[in-house]
Amino acid sequence: MxxxxxxxxxxxxxxxxxxxxxxxxxxxxxxxxxxxxxxxxxxxxxxxxxxxxxxxxxxxxxxxxxxxxxxxxxxxxxxxxxxxxxxxxxxxxxxxxxxxxxxxxxxxxxxxxxxxxxxxxxxxxxxxxxxxxxxxxxxxxxxxxxxxxxxxxxxxxxxxxxxxxxxxxxxxxxxxxxxxxxxxxxxxxxxxxxxxxxxxxxxxxxxxxxxxxxxxxxxxxxxxxxxxxxxxxxxxxxxxxxxxxxxxxxxxxxxxxxxxxxxxxxxxxxxxxxxxxxxxxxxxxxxxxxxxxxxxxxxxxxxxxxxxxxxxxxxxxxxxxxxxxxxxxxxxxxxPIRELQALREDEQCFAGRADDAPGIDARSLELLVESKGELKLNFGDTLILHWQKNQLRLDRRSLENGEWLSRYWDGEANVLQILCDSSSVEIFINEGAGVMSSRYFPSHPAQITFSGSGELRVQYWSLRPCM
Ligand code: FRU
CATH class of the missing domain: 2.115.10.20 (Glycosyl hydrolase domain; family 43)
Known part of the structure; x- marks a missing residue:
């Protein structure tokens, strides 16, 4: 050696x-x-x-x-x-x-x-x-x-x-x-x-x-x-x-x-x-x-x-x-592999207008969201998902000059599975037909908040840390 x-x-x-x-x-x-x-x-x-x-x-x-x-x-x-x-x-x-x-x-x-x-x-x-x-x-x-x-x-x-x-x-x-x-x-x-x-x-x-x-x-x-x-x-x-x-x-x-x-x-x-x-x-x-x-x-x-x-x-x-x-x-x-479900804590739910949905601690979280769109998901004021009828648009401020930059998924999204960690979000669209993976750096404790006239149904779970 x-x-x-x-x-x-x-x-x-x-x-x-x-x-x-x-x-x-x-x-x-x-x-x-x-x-x-x-x-x-x-x-x-x-x-x-x-x-x-x-x-x-x-x-x-x-x-x-x-x-x-x-x-x-x-x-x-x-x-x-x-x-x-x-x-x-x-x-x-x-x-x-x-x-x-x-x-x-x-x-x-x-x-x-x-x-x-x-x-x-x-x-x-x-x-x-x-x-x-x-x-x-x-x-x-x-x-x-x-x-x-x-x-x-x-x-x-x-x-x-x-x-x-x-x-x-x-x-x-x-x-x-x-x-x-x-x-x-x-x-x-x-x-x-x-x-x-x-x-x-x-x-x-x-x-x-x-x-x-x-x-x-x-x-x-x-x-x-x-x-x-x-x-x-x-x-x-x-x-x-x-x-x-x-x-x-x-x-x-x-x-x-x-x-x-x-x-x-x-x-x-x-x-x-x-x-x-x-x-x-x-x-x-x-x-x-x-x-x-x-x-x-x-x-x-x-x-x-x-x-x-x-x-x-x-x-x-x-x-x-x-x-x-x-x-x-x-x-x-x-x-996401099914093994990840073992990290789920107790299930919580909400159904109604996006404007009435509660804020949720985003630190270590899984969300299953069903909707026909017309709503926004705001991740700690740092990353914003615009869920429109025929498109998802993810906006994030550039770390270089503060300008908002966008990424797109074109098509009708019906269900999103979203996995959040301290500085990342992975959005799985329509059971995996598309994915948007992004880092973001919010001040913690950061929340996900919902807004808009659209109706949604959310199931969510805090995820147990495992590292
Ligand atoms: C891709 C890459 C590979 C290379 C490695 C070096 O990110 O550029 O092509 O093997 O990273 O770290």
Whole structure:
């Protein structure tokens, strides 16, 4: 075992930082957040030998995008997560600028991580290696080194391997940028996880009728659900619509027909995966009972993030709740996992005009709201949901200049399931047909208040903290 120079610094940083983060009124009561420092993508989400493991991009030393390690949590029930030893630290030549995102597989009982070793050069430019690491007897991970160099025809932006097994072979989707600076998803195959063959470009900008669709596609994930195959991806640089793809970097999916033999994916248009202000780099896995589960980063890599007030408390960002995916007519639906119902305290109800509804403590809360709209939900005067006949509009003040910014879900909403934590709101629309995930930073105790002439029926529950 080689000795780590980063580990003592990480330990010190957590010892000093965690008490401060836990005292912050914006620190989540039941979502995953970093003990200290910055968290971004979920990585290596897997159910392995009776426990769920969730790794994550983590800078334990500060709130900037540096020193990317893989943090590690595990859980038996997807509610109570325990910290595990930091899994990967950027200490080798081939991952010195960051152990970037990737996935985990069960290789004949050996928990194996596939990640990107990112290398930035002093004179500018970068390269990337796809690397392996395996779990050791102490629960830590031993690096096995790079197994895929930069493929020819692509820039140094090749990363985020998502690996799965099908029959006797391993397959990988990999985010990439070609030399014309178009975002792509590559498909690779291997017999043993060590030797990989590039099968081709599966989807991307300029392919499959998409036209110009961004300069880099990050964090791909491919899986079959029902009759369709879905490719989740984060296409950077996609053109904004009036109401869709408004975040600096969006998260999207394609659905269609996938052929492993021909390495092809025939798909339709790009759909936005979440219409809120913060949602990026989601990753999925299968539970033991066959559910396709998804967790995302409730953040967006944009300039505004450093203005979030938690930075002053030494931490930034959190995960979404874990969601179960289903499909209707080729569209992906997301709903909170049923395990979350175990956090519900006593049920309360209200039915009547929005103007007569009571204010509700928003700190850690689940709401089920049925209505035909014409009402407003005000979250601590910081986030306002306008529920109109044919549209939901979520308004939030910019942390940069105080202007109100809006996000939209177009269509008739009949029922909303809303999950609130100290500084986040996830709004599930029409049983998962749409989702809006957003952070917000109210003064606590913050209330949700209702107003408007519309009628509504609300069932609500305080949620027990579980972190
Ligand atoms: C997405 C991403 C990935 C990369 C990681 C680095 O948020 O940019 O493409 O692997 O974050 O932290």
């Amino acid at each position: 080689t000795s780590s120079t980063l580990l003592p610094k990480i330990l010190l940083s957590v010892l000093k930082g965690q008490p401060k983060a836990l005292q912050d009124s914006h620190y989540p009561a039941w979502h995953l957040a970093p003990a200290t420092g910055l968290l971004n993508d979920p990585n290596g989400f897997i159910h392995f030998q009776g426990r769920f493991h969730l790794f994550y991009q983590w800078n334990p030393l500060g709130c900037q995008h540096n020193h990317k390690c893989w943090g590690h949590w595990s859980s038996a029930d997807l509610l109570h997560w325990q910290h595990e030893p930091v899994a990967l630290m950027p200490e080798e030549e081939y991952d010195r600028s960051g152990c970037y995102s990737g996935s985990a597989v069960d290789n004949q009982g050996e928990l194996t991580l596939c990640y990107t070793g990112n290398v930035k050069f002093a004179e500018g430019g970068r390269t990337a290696w796809q690397c392996l690491a395996v779990q050791n007897a102490e629960g830590g991970f031993d690096k096995l080194g790079p197994v895929i160099p930069l493929p020819e025809g692509y820039t140094g932006h090749v990363r985020d391997p998502k690996v799965w097994r099908h029959e006797n072979q391993w397959y990988m989707v990999l985010g990439a940028q070609d030399l014309a600076q178009r975002g792509k998803v590559l498909l690779l195959r291997s017999d043993d996880l060590h030797h990989w063959q590039l099968l081709g470009e599966l989807a991307g900008s300029g392919l499959g009728g998409l036209g110009e669709a961004g300069y880099m596609w990050e964090c791909p994930d491919l899986f079959t659900l029902g009759a369709d195959t879905f490719l989740i991806c984060c296409p950077q640089g996609v053109a904004r619509d009036a109401h869709r793809f408004l975040n600096t970097h969006p998260s999207a999916y394609l659905s269609g027909t996938f052929s492993l033999e021909q390495a092809t994916f025939k798909h339709g248009a790009l759909h936005e995966l979440d219409a809120g202000f913060e949602f990026y780099a989601p990753q999925t896995t299968l539970s033991a009972d066959g559910r396709r589960l998804l967790v995302g980063w409730m953040g967006v890599p944009d300039g505004e993030e450093m203005r979030q007030p938690t930075v002053a408390q030494g931490w930034i960002h959190q995960m979404t709740c874990v969601r179960e995916l289903s499909t209707h007519n080729g569209k992906l639906y997301q709903q």
